[in-house]
Amino acid sequence: MTLYRQLLLTMLLLFALLFVSAYSVQFSSTRSYLAQQQEFMVINTVTALGLALTPYLESDDAVGAESVVNAVFDGGYYRKVELRLLASNKTISRENATPPGRVPAWFADLELFEGGRHQAVLTSGWLQLGQLYVEGHTGHAYFQLWRGMSRLATWFALSFVLVWVLLVLALRHLLKPLHSIEEQAHEIEQHHFGKSIPLPATRELRRVVSAINGMAGKLEAQFEEQAAEAERLRHRAFVDHTSGLGNRSYFMAQSQSWLGDDRCGAVVLVSAGALDRLYREEGFEARDQMIRVIGKNLRQLCRDHGEHVLARISATEYAMLLDETEPAGLRQLGETINRQIAELVKDPDDDRDMPRVGIALVQPGDEIGRLLTRADHALNRARMDETGVVVEAHKQRERLGRLEWKQLLEEALEHDDFELSVQAVMDFAGERCHDEVFVSIRKDGIAFGADNFLPVAEQFGLGERLDLHIVTRALRMLENRPxxxxxxNLTRQSCHQDGFWRKLAQVLERYEAVRDRLFLELPESAFAFGWERLIAPLASLKAAWGVDHFGRHFDLLVHLGRFRPRYVKLDHGYTSQVLQPDYNDAFLAAVCRAAHGMGALTIATRVETGQQVDRLRSLHIDAYQGYVSPPGRLC
Structure with a gap:
């Protein structure tokens, strides 16, 4: 029970106890007063009636005496008036046996009053004339007591309600700083440090709030230092400092991860020979400025093509890995690159300054060395033939065209023809954290994974529909299997659509009972190309979420600290070489510390052997996923 409720209940109980005590005292005093009043009334009635009856008794006028008795009985509120004539041994009696009226029956049954009774002997000198007995009726006393106590109870009840309301308002105001401290402590527990608490007027709470704010500020600064350290290590290991793009090590690691996922795409090598001439004629500053400008243009072109890897791999060469597979589209991209770079050089008519582009398509079973060799051959042909772009004519993998994939995906969405399989995410204690869902479409007996149709979904705007369909199906599965x-996984296109988040909120609302067992994985590229759009949707998202392929894009760690994901899945390019003797784990350890600082678990992906598991266990990683735990069919 909260302190607010404890204080409120304590004060209300004390007030109720005060009310009961005051009510009991008032009830007892009122009852005693009414009982004494009834007793005095009966005594006075006997005295007055005795005086009025004496003349009639002395003259032995029974009729007159009876008239006096009737007059007194009718004019008062008595239960019984009885006159016994001693001379004639005759009794005159009047009695009202009706129960007390105008009060509840249960109240009258409490027997709070005896009615008051008094008896007297009427005399004339030494002669006894009669015996008079008067007993008061309790109805009036019950009515007076009921009316007085009812009014008092009503006032006390209204006062109780009023005090209750005032206490609620007062306690909420007085305990608001304490509530803010509680919220801040919870935020700190969740590694959220951005908010500071206003200092309250209460002296004791001011010191506590000041300490909490100071601790939160220090923790936030510590997290930012960890994130900055991780970024510095990543830049040192994987960034070309002149262009700001990835270096050759970065490109090799990311390409291995790309090929390991059996993804389609193409490698594009860009040679800018004008950089050497610019260095000889104008110096390294002009050359470096040109390197940065070319890198900026290439980065913009890559963003227009979705998921990509971009790096400067030598003094005059850039490398790009894209998910584009159409030769015509790749040739058009190469011509665009040539045109943009040619516009930057000093003498566009000098063939020595003309850029050259060589492109190689990813083939089944490709290794990065073989793929780069083919792309380099295409680049050399572009130099020798003095053509701007060469797309290697290697036999492409058998695949459907974009329109055929679009039709197949639409049919699968219409008829729910998706096959779902799962792969476990395990911690190092052997406990299952969760299962990642993999989606495929079966055609002609072959199951095509999501990497085949996701580019089509992004291109034709089907990502939102696909994500909502799979999320709804997963929620139904959670209902049936507790x-x-x-x-x-969500597509990047969906993440940047406001309408998707509204529809997703409606779906999660329908499955409120199971949504806490659903995890949404956002690709890191969704943050790299518009993290500002995700602030509001993720702040209001009523489901846990994580970041997939974490580490492919630079300068995101500090931004992700604002979002506080539940977990991050480290890109395979950073964990695939952990068993090599010369592997430097400084960057990976820094990333893990920063992720832990923002409250996120770190998960290694594509773990294939027990030796990798043992090595990852010592690198501050929390869980792992890969073919060491093979995927299983879900439905």
């Missing part, structure tokens, strides 16, 4: 915890 032991499951499922993670569903």
């Amino acid at each position: 032991e499951l915890k499922l993670a569903v």
